[in-house]
Amino acid sequence: xxxxxxLIRRIQAVLPPVNPQTPYEEAIGDDAAVRVNRVAGERLxxxxxxxxxxxxxxxLSMTLEEIGYRSMAANxxxxxxxxxxxxxxxxxxxxxxxxxxxxxxxxxxxxxxxxIGESIERIYAGFAMACKMWDFPIVGxxxxxxxxxxxxxxxxxxxxxxxxxxxxxxxxxxxxxxxxGSPGESAAGLAAIRRWGRAGVPPRYxxxxxxxxxxxxxxxxxxLLAAEPPVRSMMDLSDGLSKDVAxxxxxxRLGFIFDCGADKRVPPEMVSLANELGSDxxxxxxxxxxxxxLLAACDESFDPNGIxxxxxxxxxxxxxxxxxxxxxxxxxxxxxxxTEELPRMGWDHCSPFP
Numbered sequence: 001x002x003x004x005x006x007l008i009r010r011i012q013a014v015l016p017p018v019n020p021q022t023p024y025e026e027a028i029g030d031d032a033a034v035r036v037n038r039v040a041g042e043r044l045x046x047x048x049x050x051x052x053x054x055x056x057x058x059x060l061s062m063t064l065e066e067i068g069y070r071s072m073a074a075n076x077x078x079x080x081x082x083x084x085x086x087x088x089x090x091x092x093x094x095x096x097x098x099x100x101x102x103x104x105x106x107x108x109x110x111x112x113x114x115x116i117g118e119s120i121e122r123i124y125a126g127f128a129m130a131c132k133m134w135d136f137p138i139v140g141x142x143x144x145x146x147x148x149x150x151x152x153x154x155x156x157x158x159x160x161x162x163x164x165x166x167x168x169x170x171x172x173x174x175x176x177x178x179x180x181g182s183p184g185e186s187a188a189g190l191a192a193i194r195r196w197g198r199a200g201v202p203p204r205y206x207x208x209x210x211x212x213x214x215x216x217x218x219x220x221x222x223x224l225l226a227a228e229p230p231v232r233s234m235m236d237l238s239d240g241l242s243k244d245v246a247x248x249x250x251x252x253r254l255g256f257i258f259d260c261g262a263d264k265r266v267p268p269e270m271v272s273l274a275n276e277l278g279s280d281x282x283x284x285x286x287x288x289x290x291x292x293x294l295l296a297a298c299d300e301s302f303d304p305n306g307i308x309x310x311x312x313x314x315x316x317x318x319x320x321x322x323x324x325x326x327x328x329x330x331x332x333x334x335x336x337x338x339t340e341e342l343p344r345m346g347w348d349h350c351s352p353f354p
Contacts, residue, residue, distance in 0.1 A: 007117045007143065014124040018137040024088065028140055035088070035139075041161030044087065046154065047078040053096075053149035061193045064119055066213045068126025068151070074238065075155035076134060076217035077292040081236040083166045083226025084157030085219065086134050091127065091141035094150035095120060123151070134219055163226060170232040171252040171297040173325040178304055178317040180218045180294045183241050184281065185211035187288025188270050195277055205273050215292040220313035222294055230302035237291040241320075242344045244295060246330050248323075255327040257339065258320055265318060287345040297323065 012028055023036045051057055051071040062070070072089070079086050095116055120143070127138060159165050189212030192201045201209050225231045233252070237244050245256050266281050274281035296317070298304055304317050321333075331339040 003117075007120065010117060010121055011124050014121050015128050015138055016131055018139065022088070022137060024137070024139055028138065039161065043159045043161075043165060045079060045082045045084045045157040045159065045165060047075055047157070048152065048154045049074045049078065050153075051151045057149075059149075061198045062213050063126075064122035065126040065129070067149070068123035069129045069214060070126075071151045071153055072127050072130040072155075073215050073217050073292055074290075075153045076130065076219055077215075077236045077238065077294075079155055079157035080217050080219040080222030081166070081234045081294055082157060082159070083163060083222050083234070084159045085223065086136040087156045087158040088137050088139045089127075089131075089153055089155045091138055091154075092144075092150075092152035093120060093123065093141070094144050094146035094148070094152075096148050097145055163223075166222075166226045166231065166234045168233055168235050168248055168251045171248065171254060171323050172232065172299075173254060173323060174300045175232060175297045175323045176300050176302075177245070177248075177256065177320045177323065178296045178298060179237065179320055180221050180296075180317055181291065181315050182265065182267060182270075182318065183237070183286070183291060183293070184266065184270060184284030184288045186215065186290045186292075187212075187284040188273055188281070189213070190290075191277055191279060191284070192273060204269060208270070208273065212290065215290070216314070217292050218294045218314060221310060221317075224307050224309050224313060225294070225296050225304060228298075228302070228304070228307060230299035231296050231304065232299065233297040235295045237293045237295050238289060240287045240289045240291075240345065242286050242330065242342050243289075245320075246344050248295065248297065249328065249330060252323070253328070254323040254325055256321060256323050256330045258330075258332045258342065259322060260319065265320075283345075286342060 008028065015028075018024055024034065049071070051067070051074070053059070057067045057070065075089065076086055097116075131138060185208050189205070189208035189210070192205050192208055193212070196202070198209070222234065225234060233248065235244055235248055249256050266285055270281050270284065274284070296304060300322065304310060310317070330342045330344070332342050333339050
């Protein structure tokens with residue numbers, strides 16, 4: 001067989017085997033995967049994401065395993081925002097003819113190995129971590145040589161007949177917005193890595209580094225929230241609060257007021273890190289990206305922390321503010337009752353273009 005075929009067999013060995021109880025008759029190894037719809041009324045959600053070297057990740061600060069895991073986590077987070085369970089994924093990898101070794105100088109540990117096949121296996125090992133954690137298979141994909149690492153993933157999610165798909169639409173005037181975690185931690189972790197290097201980050205700031213390199217998409221929380229009628233809308237937080245909240249406002253023709261700002265929501269360790277770096281923690285809170293948390297718009301009288309299972313699934317949800325029909329802008333309310341507009345400064349791939 002060809003070297004590419006041999007590599008596909010090596011990849012199969014890295015991944016968990018496809019459970020025969022899944023609805024797949026064919027998976028990796030043929031021209032395409034074959035899925036049988038065995039559940040009447042089941043709905044599938046399909047999401048795709050791409051990660052590009054030196055845009056979404058750097059070999060100077062992350063291992064290949066971490067790059068693979070986080071690439072899959074980005075798709076899982078989109079799936080979670082719809083209230084879906086991951087069903088299966090297909091993966092496309094573009095690999096450079098000459099690859100870097102990642103943050104570990106030992107080629108047999110974390111970076112590129114003796115051949116490109118070993119490097120790809122290490123990325124697949126990161127995929128496998130996510131597959132095992134959320135119990136879904138990779139059923140196909142493609143490989144190609146190129147100028148840099150590019151990872152493209154298409155993830156299929158499943159919503160049972162008795163559940164609903166939660167979209168970004170449906171928010172009403174006065175609805176409250178909640179988030180499943182603390183905004184800005186990933187951006188804080190990236191700032192720490194840039195200052196000290198991955199190995200030099202002080203242990204007291206490790207939680208922020210972990211938030212950046214190994215985020216935990218809120219799949220369990222997404223399903224629990226989707227089951228509650230007072231939860232009107234959800235969205236994956238990946239491009240920063242200022243951008244993603246503005247997107248929810250645009251889609252629902254509403255404005256938003258942060259009525260409890262960063263000062264009361266940022267952990268003291270983040271304030272301490274910002275002081276050491278000479279940075280503004282509010283920038284991380286409002287504009288930091290790659291959070292992979294969930295934004296949930298709920299009826300103003302509903303507290304999602306009262307949902308059975310939420311506490312066990314992850315961190316307590318934080319209330320950020322409320323939507324309003326009085327102004328189309330995203331505003332921050334100050335202690336004296338005045339407001340100021342929040343500029344949109346989150347990540348935007350198209351910002352350099354007209």
